[in-house]
Amino acid sequence: xxxxxxxxxxxxxxxxxIDSPKGIGIDEFLDKVxxxxxxxxxxxxxxxxxxxxRAAPLAICHILKERNVEPIMELSALYxxxxxxxxxxxxxxxxxxxxxxxxxxxxxxxxxxxxxxxxHDLDCCALVKAAVSLSRxxxxxxxxxxxxxxxxxxxxxxxxxxxxxxxxxxxxDKIAAGAQFILTQPVYDSTVLxxxxxxxxxxxxxxxxxxxxxxxxSMARFINSNLPGVTVPEKIIKELEKSPREQVVEKSLxxxxxxxxxxxxxxxxxxxxxxxxxRYVGNLVQEVxxxxxxxx
Numbered sequence: 001x002x003x004x005x006x007x008x009x010x011x012x013x014x015x016x017x018i019d020s021p022k023g024i025g026i027d028e029f030l031d032k033v034x035x036x037x038x039x040x041x042x043x044x045x046x047x048x049x050x051x052x053x054r055a056a057p058l059a060i061c062h063i064l065k066e067r068n069v070e071p072i073m074e075l076s077a078l079y080x081x082x083x084x085x086x087x088x089x090x091x092x093x094x095x096x097x098x099x100x101x102x103x104x105x106x107x108x109x110x111x112x113x114x115x116x117x118x119x120h121d122l123d124c125c126a127l128v129k130a131a132v133s134l135s136r137x138x139x140x141x142x143x144x145x146x147x148x149x150x151x152x153x154x155x156x157x158x159x160x161x162x163x164x165x166x167x168x169x170x171x172x173d174k175i176a177a178g179a180q181f182i183l184t185q186p187v188y189d190s191t192v193l194x195x196x197x198x199x200x201x202x203x204x205x206x207x208x209x210x211x212x213x214x215x216x217x218s219m220a221r222f223i224n225s226n227l228p229g230v231t232v233p234e235k236i237i238k239e240l241e242k243s244p245r246e247q248v249v250e251k252s253l254x255x256x257x258x259x260x261x262x263x264x265x266x267x268x269x270x271x272x273x274x275x276x277x278x279r280y281v282g283n284l285v286q287e288v289x290x291x292x293x294x295x296x
Contacts, residue, residue, distance in 0.1 A: 003042050003070060003099050004152040007181055011255060013208055013269030014040045014285055015072060015183075018278070020054040026063065033069060039285040042070040044271070048079065051111025058088055061097045069192060072154075073097050076105030077130040081121040082130065082140055089134055093149025102127050103156040110226070125173045128153060132178030154181040154208075158229025159196040168199050175203045183271050186210040186223075188232050190262045197266060206268035213256050213277050213284075216248060217241040253280060260288040 016036045021029045027144040033043060045060035061071035073092050075085065092100065094267070104124045108116035122130065130140050137148040155174045157167075182200075187193050187209050190206050197207065214220050220232040236255055243251040262271060270289065272281050 001041070003072070004180075006041060006198075007152065007206055010206070010268065011041075012289060013181075013206065014272070014289055015044055015208065015269065016040045016272040016274065016278075016281055017046060017049075018166050018274075019049065020045055020057065020060045021054070024055070024056050029051045029060075030063075032274075032278045033064065033067070036069075036272075036274070036281045037069050037079050039282040040272070042072050043070040044074055044101060047074040047105070048111070049074075049106070051108045051113070053111070053113055058091050058095070058097075061092065062095050065096060070099070071097055072099040074101045074156075076103060077122050077124045077127040077129065077264045078105040078118040078120065081119050085122060085127060086130055086134060086139055089131055089151070090145075090149065093134070093151070093244075098150060099152045099154070100131055101154045101156060102131065102179070124155060125170065125177055128155060128174050128177040131158075133176075137139060152181075153179050153181055155179045155235045156183045156185065157186065158185045160192060160229050160231065163190070163196050163199060170204070171200060172203065175205055179205065181206045181208060181268075183208045184210045185227070185230050186212040186273060187263065188214075188230075188259060190259075190266065192231075193263055193266055202229035206208045208269035208271050209263055210271045210273060211256065211260060211263075211284075212273040212275055213280060214240065214252055216252075216274070217279065253283065256284055257287050260284060264288060 003013060018029060018032045043064055045057035047057050048054055057073045061073045064071040075088060102124055108114055131151050131153050133140060135148055135151045137145050157171060182205055184207065193209060214232060214236060217237045220237045220240065223230055223232050239255060240248060240251060273279055
């Protein structure tokens with residue numbers, strides 16, 4: 001079932017991020033796709049995620065479509081001007097790419113091209129308006145298209161205990177502009193998620209919650225220091241520190257299972273960020289999504 005259909009039917013959605021190749025070799029990327037594709041509804045193709053230069057999401061989504069894998073194409077507002085952004089969106093429409101995930105983008109200073117300049121033409125909200133406008137048959141300048149694409153538009157968001165009224169208003173504006181779903185960065189605390197849901201309960205769109213398996217205590221501390229808006233609680237870090245090295249993988253997966261079971265009743269989907277652990281995505285989906293759905 002397509003992601004857009006699941007959204008309409010209020011089904012539970014599972015997606016997975018696979019890093020695009022840094023180069024033109026796609027064999028490793030396709031191996032990872034094959035590992036997860038039978039467990040998720042769609043695979044996201046990032047747009048220079050975390051400001052690291054990689055292959056264009058348009059090309060990656062085309063490759064996924066050719067292999068009958070539903071893609072979600074990410075597009076960063078601050079990496080291009082409105083001409084290029086709308087052109088990429090039309091290119092996606094021509095290739096039959098329906099799902100579009102929009103966000104502002106990443107600060108280049110955290111990536112591998114620190115000298116790169118951001119393009120301050122459209123922000124994420126304006127980009128949502130552009131995508132919706134194209135779906136309705138016109139561009140941002142009011143010119144008619146000879147045929148319109150059909151997009152299912154989502155937006156990404158960082159949530160935290162400090163998610164304030166200004167951020168709520170920004171998100172409300174994006175939904176009012178036509179965004180149909182929200183995808184969060186990884187969340188490791190149900191209290192944080194519940195606070196976000198309470199603040200945004202009037203929006204009426206599905207929330208897909210991000211999850212990255214924590215491979216080690218040092219990885220958790222790196223996330224806390226380097227991923228804005230994402231916090232791994234000290235309790236999880238201590239659990240990993242206490243585990244013998246040979247038991248860390250098992251402990252990490254159990255932490256994920258326990259957390260996801262706690263979060264599942266609160267949301268409408270999970271977005272997995274495997275970070276090299278694609279082989280475990282199926283385990284989590286089977287343990288958390290399929291079993292809990294069957295038991296209801």
